[in-house]
Amino acid sequence: xxxxNSDKIPNYTHYIILPLKLVGCWxxxxxxxxxxxxxxxxxYYALVLFVLMNLQWSLTVNLxxxxxxxxxxxxxxxxxLPLLVSLAIIIHLAxxxxxxxxxxxxxxxxxxxxxxRGLTNMTMRESYTTAKxxxxxxxxxTLFSITVYVCxxxxxxxxxxxxxxxxxxxxxxxxxxxxxxxxxxCVGQIFVGLAVGQLGVFFxxxxxxxxGQLDLLCCSLRNARYTALLQNDVHHRDIVADHGDxxxxxxxxxxxxxxxxxxxxxxxxxxxxxxxxxxxxxxYDAEFDVATITAYRECAKMSQVILQYKRDFELLVxxxxxxxxxxxxxxxxTLLYAASLKFDMVTVEYLAAVALDIYIYCYYGNQIIIxxxxxxxxAYQSAWPAAGARARGLLLRVLAxxxxxxxxxxxxxxxxxxxxxxxxxxxxTSFSYYTLLVNVNEK
Numbered sequence: 335x336x337x338x339n340s341d342k343i344p345n346y347t348h349y350i351i352l353p354l355k356l357v358g359c360w361x362x363x364x365x366x367x368x369x370x371x372x373x374x375x376x377x378y379y380a381l382v383l384f385v386l387m388n389l390q391w392s393l394t395v396n397l398x399x400x401x402x403x404x405x406x407x408x409x410x411x412x413x414x415l416p417l418l419v420s421l422a423i424i425i426h427l428a429x430x431x432x433x434x435x436x437x438x439x440x441x442x443x444x445x446x447x448x449x450x451r452g453l454t455n456m457t458m459r460e461s462y463t464t465a466k467x468x469x470x471x472x473x474x475x476t477l478f479s480i481t482v483y484v485c486x487x488x489x490x491x492x493x494x495x496x497x498x499x500x501x502x503x504x505x506x507x508x509x510x511x512x513x514x515x516x517x518x519x520c521v522g523q524i525f526v527g528l529a530v531g532q533l534g535v536f537f538x539x540x541x542x543x544x545x546g547q548l549d550l551l552c553c554s555l556r557n558a559r560y561t562a563l564l565q566n567d568v569h570h571r572d573i574v575a576d577h578g579d580x581x582x583x584x585x586x587x588x589x590x591x592x593x594x595x596x597x598x599x600x601x602x603x604x605x606x607x608x609x610x611x612x613x614x615x616x617x618y619d620a621e622f623d624v625a626t627i628t629a630y631r632e633c634a635k636m637s638q639v640i641l642q643y644k645r646d647f648e649l650l651v652x653x654x655x656x657x658x659x660x661x662x663x664x665x666x667x668t669l670l671y672a673a674s675l676k677f678d679m680v681t682v683e684y685l686a687a688v689a690l691d692i693y694i695y696c697y698y699g700n701q702i703i704i705x706x707x708x709x710x711x712x713a714y715q716s717a718w719p720a721a722g723a724r725a726r727g728l729l730l731r732v733l734a735x736x737x738x739x740x741x742x743x744x745x746x747x748x749x750x751x752x753x754x755x756x757x758x759x760x761x762x763t764s765f766s767y768y769t770l771l772v773n774v775n776e777k
Contacts, residue, residue: 338455339599342447343462346543347438349469350535357529358382359427364435379428382525383421389522390417405775412668417522419661420529423654427533430650437646441543444639448600449550450629451564452557453573453580455598461546461590465539472538472694476531479687480523533654534694540647541698541744542590547640548705549591552712554602555633555732556583559617559717561601562625569611570597577617583715589705602632623722630728637709637735641742644702648744655695655746659760662692666764671771692760699744699752706742
């Protein structure tokens, strides 16, 4: 359990910066002041695009020179999908670097680390830790997948002596030329894997941190009246004695962070000064209404920050989510077809990796929907019967912000909700296309 009085984390997403730099989506020098820094930023970005475009060009030429029928070249066509998608991801994110920088800065400057000081308190430590661990583990899995893709043809060559030209899509005869082409292929696959994989890390880590901030909002909202009591110097111990059953309302109410029945030195991220405590209080007393209104107003501001960040984040990744959904649907279809014709471990590993990749988007998108829905429950459990009319009016505004006609969710293209239902639809659609290919081939 984390310390509720720990210091605020200065950067919630520092762990994604290096992989994004490696694929040219993040400048090596964020604010270049000297000419060589600008040259390095632009030169490295050009190198990444050159390698990926060169791979795509080699594959296109190979398809043109050896084309027979669509069904015979289906596997090569499928190989072009990750290349095209990775190019689109890199170009889109690199073209929107300023928006990405602003998004990260907005999170670091506006996301609260501590909840409002209440009967129960929490921090963002656990959601940050979860997002960081996911980033490291998923990046490691991506690199492992790339290694398997690169090494399996070599192992196959060592075992069967099958030529490797089919894998690099270039006719080379000399050893030196083959080494150069092989290195290009390996570097290109690293760029492809990291570009596609880091989009998933970027999406999932942001979704986890949004859920963590929603956890803080629910905790602060549920404790609004108790926050008012504490602001009026009522001792935390005395409130616990009368209203400690709040922990029953909080069971299974948070996704990543955990609330503790312990006094905090912080009200949001402002450290509180010790004051004299009073022991006599009546939770229904009107003297606490002004502080309750302030507590609800602070919750409303926090809600606005979360919703604004969610909108900006969705605008940035929405076009790429559409591309990923279409690409994964077609890619799963072709991989299933390839596996049915010729079973090999590379295809099976890729099939599992692609299915897991799109599941990440849908699962963490679903987490946002679940936790956003819990805000209304937290508002209902906020001891609102003890508050005055004005405080209840503010509470209704918070409820209205989280009870839209459409749920709070990240949508691909602004219309396709990223949730578990979408994942099922993608799998079903891919299998439908696969059966269509099988029927066409049989005829």
